Amino acid sequence: MPRVYVRICLRKSVRSARKRRQRYRQVGIVLMPKRKFARVAKTKGGVPVKYVKGAKNPKKREAEIKRTSRLYKAGKLTKAAMNRISKQRARG
Numbered sequence: 001m002p003r004v005y006v007r008i009c010l011r012k013s014v015r016s017a018r019k020r021r022q023r024y025r026q027v028g029i030v031l032m033p034k035r036k037f038a039r040v041a042k043t044k045g046g047v048p049v050k051y052v053k054g055a056k057n058p059k060k061r062e063a064e065i066k067r068t069s070r071l072y073k074a075g076k077l078t079k080a081a082m083n084r085i086s087k088q089r090a091r092g
Contacts, residue, residue: 043058043062045062045063045066046066047062047065047066051065052065068085
Protein backbone atom coordinates (compact mmCIF):
# COMPACT_ATOMS: atom_id res chain seq x y z
CA MET A 1 0.00 0.00 0.00
CA PRO A 2 1.60 3.32 -1.02
CA ARG A 3 2.00 5.94 1.68
CA VAL A 4 0.38 9.31 1.13
CA TYR A 5 1.77 12.32 2.94
CA VAL A 6 0.07 15.61 3.60
CA ARG A 7 1.98 18.64 2.36
CA ILE A 8 2.32 21.43 4.88
CA CYS A 9 4.33 23.98 2.91
CA LEU A 10 5.50 24.37 -0.65
CA ARG A 11 9.25 24.14 -0.08
CA LYS A 12 10.97 21.65 -2.37
CA SER A 13 14.06 20.67 -0.36
CA VAL A 14 14.55 17.02 0.55
CA ARG A 15 15.36 17.75 4.16
CA SER A 16 12.16 19.69 4.80
CA ALA A 17 10.14 16.94 3.09
CA ARG A 18 11.69 14.37 5.43
CA LYS A 19 10.87 16.54 8.43
CA ARG A 20 7.28 16.92 7.24
CA ARG A 21 6.93 13.14 7.03
CA GLN A 22 8.33 12.77 10.54
CA ARG A 23 5.55 14.96 11.93
CA TYR A 24 2.95 12.40 10.83
CA ARG A 25 2.47 8.68 11.43
CA GLN A 26 0.41 6.29 9.36
CA VAL A 27 -2.59 4.74 11.11
CA GLY A 28 -4.17 2.36 8.66
CA ILE A 29 -4.77 4.54 5.61
CA VAL A 30 -5.08 7.89 7.43
CA LEU A 31 -2.11 10.00 8.48
CA MET A 32 -2.37 11.31 12.03
CA PRO A 33 -0.19 14.01 13.58
CA LYS A 34 2.39 12.61 16.00
CA ARG A 35 1.84 13.30 19.69
CA LYS A 36 4.25 15.77 21.21
CA PHE A 37 5.39 15.35 24.80
CA ALA A 38 7.11 17.86 27.05
CA ARG A 39 10.84 17.31 27.55
CA VAL A 40 11.77 15.82 30.93
CA ALA A 41 15.03 15.52 32.83
CA LYS A 42 16.76 12.18 32.23
CA THR A 43 19.58 10.18 33.76
CA LYS A 44 22.81 9.39 31.91
CA GLY A 45 21.21 6.13 30.79
CA GLY A 46 18.25 7.94 29.25
CA VAL A 47 15.57 7.04 31.83
CA PRO A 48 13.43 9.89 33.23
CA VAL A 49 14.73 11.00 36.65
CA LYS A 50 11.29 10.63 38.26
CA TYR A 51 11.31 6.88 37.52
CA VAL A 52 14.48 6.29 39.55
CA LYS A 53 13.98 8.93 42.24
CA GLY A 54 13.67 7.45 45.74
CA ALA A 55 15.11 4.05 44.81
CA LYS A 56 17.62 2.46 47.18
CA ASN A 57 19.70 1.49 44.17
CA PRO A 58 18.90 3.89 41.28
CA LYS A 59 21.26 2.19 38.79
CA LYS A 60 19.59 -1.17 39.40
CA ARG A 61 16.13 0.31 38.87
CA GLU A 62 17.30 2.09 35.72
CA ALA A 63 18.72 -1.18 34.38
CA GLU A 64 15.43 -2.99 35.10
CA ILE A 65 13.41 -0.31 33.29
CA LYS A 66 15.71 -0.42 30.26
CA ARG A 67 15.71 -4.23 30.18
CA THR A 68 11.91 -4.38 30.38
CA SER A 69 11.57 -1.73 27.67
CA ARG A 70 13.90 -3.64 25.34
CA LEU A 71 12.03 -6.92 25.88
CA TYR A 72 8.64 -5.25 25.41
CA LYS A 73 9.68 -3.67 22.11
CA ALA A 74 11.03 -7.02 20.92
CA GLY A 75 7.69 -8.66 21.80
CA LYS A 76 9.26 -11.15 24.19
CA LEU A 77 7.24 -10.28 27.31
CA THR A 78 4.31 -12.52 28.13
CA LYS A 79 1.27 -11.50 30.17
CA ALA A 80 2.62 -13.45 33.16
CA ALA A 81 5.98 -11.69 32.93
CA MET A 82 4.29 -8.29 32.80
CA ASN A 83 2.23 -9.16 35.88
CA ARG A 84 5.36 -10.29 37.72
CA ILE A 85 7.19 -7.05 36.87
CA SER A 86 4.17 -5.00 37.90
CA LYS A 87 3.99 -6.73 41.31
CA GLN A 88 7.73 -6.34 41.79
CA ARG A 89 7.56 -2.59 41.05
CA ALA A 90 4.57 -2.10 43.39
CA ARG A 91 6.46 -3.87 46.20
CA GLY A 92 9.15 -1.24 46.19
